[in-house]
Amino acid sequence: MTRTILIDPVTRIEGHAKISIHLDASGAVSTAHFHVGEFRGFEAFCVGRPFSEMAAITARICGICPVSHLLAAAKTGDQLLAVSIPPAAERLRRLMNLAQIIQSHALSFFHLSSPDFLLGWDSDPAQRNVFGLIAADPELARGGIRLRQFGQAVIERLGGRKIHPAWAVPGGVRSSMQPDDRDWIRSRLSEAVATTQGALELFKRLLDGPLAAEAGDFGDFPSLFLALVGPDDRWEHYGGQLRLIDSTGAPVGRDLPSDGLSPEQLDNLLAEAVEPWTYLKFPYHKPLGPEAGSYRVGPLARLNVCERIGHERADRELLELRQRGGRVVTSSFHYHLARLIEILAALEAIEALLDDPALSDTHVRAHAGVNAREAVGVSEAPRGTLFHHYRVDSGGLIEAVNLIIATGQNNRAMNRTITQIARQHIQAGPAEAGPGDQLPEIAEGLLNRVEAGIRCFDPCLSCSTHAAGQMPLHVQLIGPEGEVLRERWRD
C-alpha cells in the first residue's frame, strides 16, 4: 500500500504550492513531489499586442520579480529593433538589476529563511517568521529589512515606482539618473555592506555549527549549472555569455552570446519536459536529455559558473565558499550563502558603477522600428537565468511568446532536494495501516525541513508576497483509494 503525505500550501515561499510525500509499502519515502497547481496562460494575453507592451504585461503577470521581466522584455525588444542601446542605458539597467538582486535576496534570506536558521527547525511555527526573528535578533532583522528597503528605494528612484517600474524599454530606458539619486545611493552603501558582512559572519558560524548537517543533506547532488558569465570569466547578471558547466566545472558545449542569442541557438540548447502532476515545466539541456541534462540556475549557479566576481570583498567570500563546498558547490543549501555573497557583490558593483561617468549621460534611449521578426532576450533574475522569446509581425504585433523562467529551470533540482530530505528525515512507519489505525505522527520540524528544501531555491510561483506572518499549513495522509487517513492543519 502506498500513502501520500501532502503539505499544502508550502509556507514562506512566494506563491502557493504543495508538497506530497509518497510512501511505499514499507512506509519508507519513495519520492516527493513539488506541485504547482496554478496555471497562468499569459501567452494568450500577449498574442496580438504590440511588443512594446511586453515589459509591462510580463512584469504584471510575474509580479515577484517585475524588474527581471522588465529587463528581459526590454532586451528582447532591443533585438527586435536591432539597435545597440546607449552606454548610459546599459549601466542604468545594470544598476536596477543589481538593486533587484539585493532586495530579492534580502527578502529570501532575512525574511523567509533566516527564522529557520536562527530560531531552529523545531521551534514554534507561530514564532518561526520574521516577527519571531525581530524578537530574537532585532539588530539582524532590522538590518535585513533596511537592506531590502535600500534595494527597493534604488529601483524606485530609477523607475519612479516601487513595483512594476515600466522604465526599461526596447532601445534603452525612459529616464536618466538624477545627481541627487546618485548621492543618496552612495550615502547608503556602507551601511548595506556592513549589514551583509555581519549576516555573512553569522551565517558562516551557523554553517560550521548547528547547520552543518543541513549543508550536507539538503539537495546535494551533481547537476549541470547554467548562468551568464562576464568578460574574463567574471560574475555577471545582465549581459556577457551564457555558459553551462557540469559539476566538475568543465564547460558543456560552447558559450553562447546573451545579446543576439538566436532562436535556433536557444532551441538547440534547451527543451522542456512536462509532468502530469504539476503545471511547472522542466527545462533541460537538449543534447543531454531530461535526466543528465537537468541543470540548476540562480545564485549558486552564477557563482559556480564564474571564475571570480571581480570585486574584492565578494571575491574573498567566494574563495571561502569554494573552500567549503569545492570549486563547483553542489549542495543546494549553499544557495543561501551564495545569496549573501551576491548581495555583497551587487553592493560593490553598484559602488563601481556610481564612479562611472557614463552613468550620468542623458542619452538613454535609441529609437527604431521593427527590424527583426524574432528575438530572444536573456538576463539573470535573482532566481536565475530568464529567457524571453518573441515572434512579431512586420508592424510589431506579437505572434508567439515563450518565457523560460528561473523557477522552472530549478524544478527538477527542487524535486530531487525534497526527495532527499524526506528520505533522510521520515522513518519507515507501519506497513499496513488502514483507516483508524495508528499512523506515524509526522513531526512539525520535519515538515518544515522539507519545505525549507524548496525555500533554498526561493521559488516564485504567483504574484503575491507572503513575507510577513505564516500561511496555514495543511498536511494530508492519503490512502490508496484516495481516502484521507490523517489530516493536520497548522495556522
Add this chain to the structure above:
Amino acid sequence: MSVRTLRIDGRDVASGEGTTVLEAARDAGVAIPTLCHLEGLSPVAACRLCLVEIEGSNKLQPACITPVSEGMVVHTATPRLREIRRTVIELLFTEGNHVCAVCVANGHCELQDRAVDVGMDHARLPYRFPDRPVDLSHQRFGLDHNRCILCSRCVRVCDEVEGAHVWDMAWRGEHCRIIAGLDQPWGAVDACTDCGKCVMVCPTGALFHKGDSVAEKHEDPSRLAALLQARRARQEAP
C-alpha cells in the same frame, strides 16, 4: 448679439445667443463632464456623458449641442443624471478591453479621469471582452481598437483641421469601429499626412505613438484650441 438669461443649478447665468448649455455652464463655473466634445471641433454629441435635465422637457439633452434659450432652467447634477453618467462610463469600460495597467495612456487618460469624476469604483455590468485588433501598419502611429470609445474626435480633427479625412466610422452597433481610408490598414492610406493630430486629440490610449510603452502617452488634447487660435490670428493679421 442678443443675450439670453437662464438658470443652471440655481445660478442665474447670462449668455450670448447661440451659446451651448455646456459653454454657459462652464462660464458660470458649473462643471459638466464630457468626452467626445473638444473645443475646436464641431460638436457631435456621441458619448452622452454631458446629458442635462431641462425643466419642462422629459427628454435629457446633451449640453454640448443644446443652445441656450431665454428662461431655461437647467439641472446638471441630479441623482438621475449621476446614475446615467456612471452607467455611460461603465458601458464604455465594459464594451471594450481596457487594461489600464499596461496601457500607454495610463494616468493621462480622459476615460480614466471621467471614471473618477463619476465615482465608478467597479463595473456593475458584465465585461464583454470583445476580440478586437490592433493596427500597427502606420510607420509612426498605432491604433488599438480595444481602447477606442468611438468619440470620433480623430475623425473630426483629420477632416476639419488637417483636411485629410483619413478616418470614418463604419458598421453598426457592437461592430461599429473607426476605419482608415476605405477600411484599409492605416499605413496603406495615402491621404494620411502623418501629422499626428488624431493621436493628440484621442482621449484614450486608442491612438498612440508606436514604440511608446505603458503610461508614456502624455498628449494634451486642449492644445488643439490654442493651435487653432494661433492659426486664426495669423490669417486675420494684416
